[in-house]
Amino acid sequence: xxxxDKNGLIPAIIQDAQTNQVLMLGxxxxxxxxxxxxxxxxxxxxxxxxxxWVKGATSGxxxxxxxxxxxxxxxxxxxxxxxKGPTCHTGKISCFGEAESRSFDTLRxxxxxxxxxxxxxxxxxxxxxLIEKGLxxxxxxxxxxxxxxxxxxxxNEPQLFKEEAADLLFHYLVLLRARQxxxxxxxxxxxxxxx
Numbered sequence: 676x677x678x679x680d681k682n683g684l685i686p687a688i689i690q691d692a693q694t695n696q697v698l699m700l701g702x703x704x705x706x707x708x709x710x711x712x713x714x715x716x717x718x719x720x721x722x723x724x725x726x727x728w729v730k731g732a733t734s735g736x737x738x739x740x741x742x743x744x745x746x747x748x749x750x751x752x753x754x755x756x757x758x759k760g761p762t763c764h765t766g767k768i769s770c771f772g773e774a775e776s777r778s779f780d781t782l783r784x785x786x787x788x789x790x791x792x793x794x795x796x797x798x799x800x801x802x803x804x805l806i807e808k809g810l811x812x813x814x815x816x817x818x819x820x821x822x823x824x825x826x827x828x829x830x831n832e833p834q835l836f837k838e839e840a841a842d843l844l845f846h847y848l849v850l851l852r853a854r855q856x857x858x859x860x861x862x863x864x865x866x867x868x869x870x
Contacts, residue, residue, distance in 0.1 A: 676749060677705075677708075677745060677749060677750075677752075678748070678749045678750040679704065679705065680750075683704045683705065684702045684703065684704055684720060684722070685702065685703055685704075685708075685750060685751065685752055686700060686701075686702055686750075686751050686752065687700070687701050687702065687703045687717075687719065687751075687752040687753075687754050688700055688751065688752065688753050688754065689701065689717065689738060689754050689756055689762065690753060690754065690755050690756070691755075691756070691757075691758060691768075691783075692741035692742065692755040692756055692757055692859070693757070693783060693858065693859055693862070694783075696768070696769055697769060697771055698738070698756070698758060698762040698763075698768065698769050698770065698771075699762050699763065699769070699770040699771075700770070701717075701719035701730070702719060702720050702722060703718070703719055703720055703752065704720040706720070706727065707719055707720045707727050707728075708752075710727065710729075711740055711743075711754070712740070714729075715739055715740045716729055716730070716731070716737050716738065716739060716740065717729075717730045717737075717738035717739075717740055717754055717756055718730070730762075731759060731760075734760070735759065735760065736758065736759055736760035736761055736762065737758075737759045737760075738754075738756040738757070738758055738759070738762065739756055739757040739758075739759065740754065740755075740756055741755045741756055741757055742754075742755040743755065758783070759787070782858075785845065785848060786848060786852075786858055788802070789802055789848055789849055789852050790852060792806060793806060793852055793853075802849060805846075805849055806853070810850075810853050810854070813846070813849055813850050813853050814850055816846045816849075816850075817843070817846045817847055817850050820839065820842045820843040820846050820847075821843060823839045823842070823843075824836070824839040824840055824842075824843050826839075827839045
């Protein structure tokens with residue numbers, strides 16, 4: 676049973692569903708919580724404006740609901756979400772300014788771009804050209820990039836090695852999307868290997 680405060684509000688901690696980074700804190704009332712569940716877009720109750728507030732309605736930086744849970748006292752929500760762009764009004768991914776977010780933010784932006792190309796084709800896009808060639812070509816590119824990174828690993832060219840590593844990761848992410856595998860599913864497998 677969710678325990679709202681005397682003003683009918685409950686604090687909601689927003690956490691990135693992929694990286695577990697804490698993004699922000701907001702407040703929900705019963706209506707905003709129900710709207711969040713129905714629309715799958717995180718909706719808060721603005722205490723200063725005294726109205727519902729869909730995060731991202733103005734900026735386009737929506738928070739897509741992935742999962743939610745209550746704390747042990749049932750008076751605080753934890754919302755796991757997929758962020759569409761920076762969460763903080765300052766332009767940072769997190770209102771708490773955690774330093775490690777850049778690499779995950781770059782990865783998330785790349786995954787979002789790849790997803791977008793699969794759902795909304797873009798003429799002239801390299802990703803789009805791979806999609807049009809089909810799964811066998813995408814898989815072949817991952818193989819080619821794998822060989823190239825092995826070759827660069829044997830040389831003393833650090834920059835070329837980094838570029839090949841980026842190429843391999845990029846094509847691997849395209850292959851995951853082509854096979855309809857979410858990157859988080861791969862992270863789940865890796866989590867199992869750390870135990």
